[in-house]
Amino acid sequence: MTTKPSLKLTHEGALTALNAAIAKAQEIGVPQNITIVDDGGNMLAFVRMDGAKFLSIETSKSKALSAASHRMPTGGIPAAMEMKLAIASGGRLTNAEGGLPIFIEGVCVGAIGVGSGTSAQDVEVAKAALEAIGAQEKGA
Amino acid sequence: MTTKPSLKLTHEGALTALNAAIAKAQEIGVPQNITIVDDGGNMLAFVRMDGAKFLSIETSKSKALSAASHRMPTGGIPAAMEMKLAIASGGRLTNAEGGLPIFIEGVCVGAIGVGSGTSAQDVEVAKAALEAIGAQEKGA
Amino acid sequence: MTTKPSLKLTHEGALTALNAAIAKAQEIGVPQNITIVDDGGNMLAFVRMDGAKFLSIETSKSKALSAASHRMPTGGIPAAMEMKLAIASGGRLTNAEGGLPIFIEGVCVGAIGVGSGTSAQDVEVAKAALEAIGAQEKGA
């Protein structure tokens, strides 16, 4: 077979997810950086909320990239492998929590990365984004 | 004087501008990458519309950075200086059209960069964003 | 709300802080690299004193960036997160002590990073800079 069918996340879908993430971050009172990438790791949507840490612009992107590449939530790499893989990936693969893959109809169409709060807050905000677009959760 | 008063663009303002840019891009039928940065060049909001060129993710960012730094629309650097300054700035200063500074109440609070269409289309989309948040236009 | 009022650290304020840091470093006999950035992480002022380590040029900058981004003194990140966040931020977030945010009238207007001495010496020099411009101390 030369080709196979696929699914792509639209910018409309990405913005719906982004807005839901913003709403959740405001609800819990934690300004966040939120990055949404497609399944190839290219950015689809981003926001830095008022008061969010500017170094976490990059952090949220690394988390989204890592979750899209592994098609798994960030944080699941065994400690013994974490640094090896970070270096081998040119510093782009992170194991910090707050990155979730976006699965629609069983297909990984991209990922979201959230950064500026605690790990738990980052994950909570990412989950709200997934829920808003009917994406399935994938266990860590 | 240790400090001076200033103005900051909020993420709400940035998203209003972003959405107006998307609407204009859809109206003219040209999918775009749109980046909004604050006055220090840090990203505030971004979208890549369905079908926009992925290498223009970076282009739209360079345009926004350049317009924020110079507080002028991109495209005004004399041809003889263009490459010299691109190199001297580590490749971050671009003279490609499609970057506009965002002036509110006379203060440059950031900039928008648009990339994936022709120069004229990029500028048209950027202007729609400025209009949506009542920003003043600054001549090239 | 499209914009919100803010405060900016002037170069005059930054140089006053820099000179106070130099004076303290001379008093304790430890030559230092001293970097002052604004609230978006862009450099405002820098000095490398005679005899200071040249690799700490970069160190002092990372400390200033980290303190400005987190609006907290550097050194407070839990050990388990330290390397994860260093990597996720592209190597820019450091947990080495010697970075202090600069709060004026309750607003974080930037940060100072000091590097070339021991942690305690770096922090002592940074504190002298804050005092010279009437900046509030923020606990680690």
Added chain:
Amino acid sequence: MTTKPSLKLTHEGALTALNAAIAKAQEIGVPQNITIVDDGGNMLAFVRMDGAKFLSIETSKSKALSAASHRMPTGGIPAAMEMKLAIASGGRLTNAEGGLPIFIEGVCVGAIGVGSGTSAQDVEVAKAALEAIGAQEKGA
């Protein structure tokens, strides 16, 4: 001969030059980025004046580096060589005017780079810095 005598620019000398540059920039009403490096290209002193372009932080540094390395004012590279050398130097060698070597007693002890104004304004500010520390001018 295993060693030879040399001269080093002190941080006191660098700050005297920096302050003279600031005074000249204020006199002509053009806020500037000013970088002073030693003869090995390592930063000694820096300031970004209120209102100076933030992308010219890097530009002023490239100019200082280039002038220190070539021990000549920037701007003298023949047009045919300019791009070749920029690429061969990893993008660090610039031919944009505003970088001047600092010669004391015939020895190149470092360089100054100025960026945010026109070429003529940048050079004028750099010259004021040299004059303040009794440095000789070296023709382009």
